[in-house]
Amino acid sequence: MVEHWILPCNIRIYDVVEHFKRNKRIVWINSFSMKTGDIAYLYVASPFSEIKYECVVLNDQVDEVLLKENPYVIPKKQINNFYIKKIKYVELELVSIFPEGTFTLAKLREHGLGQVQIQARADRDLKSYLTEIKALIST
Numbered sequence: 001m002v003e004h005w006i007l008p009c010n011i012r013i014y015d016v017v018e019h020f021k022r023n024k025r026i027v028w029i030n031s032f033s034m035k036t037g038d039i040a041y042l043y044v045a046s047p048f049s050e051i052k053y054e055c056v057v058l059n060d061q062v063d064e065v066l067l068k069e070n071p072y073v074i075p076k077k078q079i080n081n082f083y084i085k086k087i088k089y090v091e092l093e094l095v096s097i098f099p100e101g102t103f104t105l106a107k108l109r110e111h112g113l114g115q116v117q118i119q120a121r122a123d124r125d126l127k128s129y130l131t132e133i134k135a136l137i138s139t
Contacts (some may be wrong), residue, residue: 004122027070030088031119051103056090061091
């Protein structure tokens with residue numbers, strides 16, 4: 001079963017907006033259990049405060065070679081997350097870029113989004129909302 005994930009992104013740490021202008025793939029830390037084929041929505045924090053990107057998980061077993069080619073993903077300081085035993089990574093491929101204002105924080109909160117400080121699964125209500133709006137903007 002395909003899971004849908006919300007991934008927070010701070011562009012002061014790594015500018016995914018610029019990254020996706022020149023590359024459709026990105027390596028991302030896998031704090032929980034994203035699997036190949038899962039859908040990842042990148043929530044870009046201030047100044048955007050909205051989901052800007054939809055990606056698919058291409059690979060849930062990133063090797064050392066790919067990791068060394070993408071050093072931005074390696075945390076500069078120790079991550080203090082109880083759930084991370086060994087840091088794992090996934091490779092994501094860009095599927096969609098959403099128009100500005102499509103998935104703002106206010107709209108996402110109306111549909112069940114809690115905090116956006118850690119990677120989290122989208123609940124049924126939020127997943128339905130994302131799917132519904134994506135269908136509307138693609139027609």
